[in-house]
Amino acid sequence: MPHVVFVAPRFLENTNRYVAAFAGLDGVTLSVVSEDPAESVPEALRPRVAGHYRVGDCLDGAQLTVALRALGKGVGRVDRLAGALEQLQLPMAAARDALGIEGMGTAVARNFRDKDRMKEVLRAHDVPVARSALVATSRALRAFVARVGLPVIVKPPAGLGSRATYRLESWGDLEAFENGPGAPTSSRPVQVEQFVRAKEHTCETVTVRGVPVWRSGTRYFPTPLEALETPWVQYCVLLPREDDAPPFTDFHPVNGAALTALFGDAARTAAGTALTHMEWFLRDDGSSLVSEVGARPPGVHIMPMMGLAHEVDLFARWAELIAFDRFEPVRRRWACGAAFLRGHGDGSRVASVTGVQAAVEAVGDALVEMRTPKPGQPRADGYEGEGWAIVRHANTDGAKHSLKTLIERIQVTYA
Ligand SMILES: Nc1ncnc2c1ncn2[C@@H]1O[C@H](COP(=O)(O)OP(=O)(O)OP(=O)(O)O)[C@@H](O)[C@H]1O
Ligand SMILES: [Mg+2]
Secondary structure, eight states: OOEEEEEOSSOOHHHHHHHHHHHTOTTOEEEEEESSOGGGSOGGGGGGEEEEEEOSOTTOHHHHHHHHHHHHHHTOOOOEEEOOOGGGHHHHHHHHHHHTOSSOOHHHHHHHHOHHHHHHHHHHTTOOBOOEEEESSHHHHHHHHHHHOSOEEEEOTTOOTTTTOEEEOSHHHHHHHHTSTTOOOSSSOEEEEEOOOSEEEEEEEEEETTEEEEEEEEEEESOHHHHHHOTTSOOEEEEOSOSSOTTHHHHHHHHHHHHHHHHGGGTTSGGGOEEEEEEEEEOTTSOEEEEEEESSOOOTTHHHHHHHHHTSOHHHHHHHHHHHSOOOOOOOOOEEEEEEEOOBSSOSBEEEEEOHHHHHHHHGGGEEEEEOOOTTOBOOOSTTOSEEEEEEESSHHHHHHHHHHHHHHOEEEEO
């Protein structure tokens, strides 16, 4: 029986879905590493958790290594190490390297986690990406801009949630950036990229030992960057009903080439068994570019949406994939969408939430799940806002219409 160790920093709602998925899998021994104490393991899952080890910081590869060594002694040899969060991927890789656990090691994990290296690797394999550079000085930043032109995007080399990501449109913007807290330094270099004017999509890919066996995709409305730049717009993610339609299928060869490049020599090993989340751009001329790839399940509710759209439990399928190198492809039956509910105006807390009843009535059966923002809740700083809703419809237009209804009718204000 394979011994799988899952890293769940805190037993929060989303993380618990992954723990539950492994706990529900027949034929595996499950251990959990967390920062929360053993008593916090959800009660229903406890009988299935063979070992628990508490660490101070799950993002510290050395602490994970100590935990895995102990679980290896106490419970049995560790066969697989898994975790869903982006920030865990490098520390987990370091622990795998230290203990000889099969799966993604540091060399491959860095291809996914370091945005500069990712683009270099993709470029070297002729995968289309935006022009980019990692710059440690204003001079290098200016040299890049002189070469490529404005606008450019600046972001942290290992960013997430679009934090500290900005579009610089003018030399004035550039100067302000250089004089601000995000200015490039040798200890805090900046990833700078040619700005790509395009629609933004995702491609979720299941690979078994490097071979793609199943794909799903979504479209962002608007792009996360536009959502951050424009505080009054609401961010939505659409998973269309069609699973065999361009432009998604046209992108598949690029997706395959990109994953092969990033997995590198390790593709045919357990490192190449993954559910990856790729963000990509589709330009008006039909060409596509890879933006970035996470070697982990997608966020922004794409996991539950993929499950709903294909009538399977994708969390359970991911657990099975990781534990057994096995994935049974599924066909799509529904379109799904996620609407993110975000407040308007100034202020640091949610003041009012109106229109919920009317929106719920208008959307009807298409509404699957909703978490409305609550008055008094602190303002969130990202594009995901303070609440969300997931919809499902027999066709793509129906899902789009439901999303539109929700974001138009539900009004959240701050004060
Ligand atoms: N070169 C680019 N051209 C145009 N837009 C870009 C470019 N790079 C990034 N963006 C925009 O900025 C957003 C955030 O960038 P990126 O995905 O690299 O950062 P991230 O912090 O990993 O974000 P997230 O966790 O939200 O995916 C992208 O989703 C996209 O909308
Ligand atoms: Mg991104």
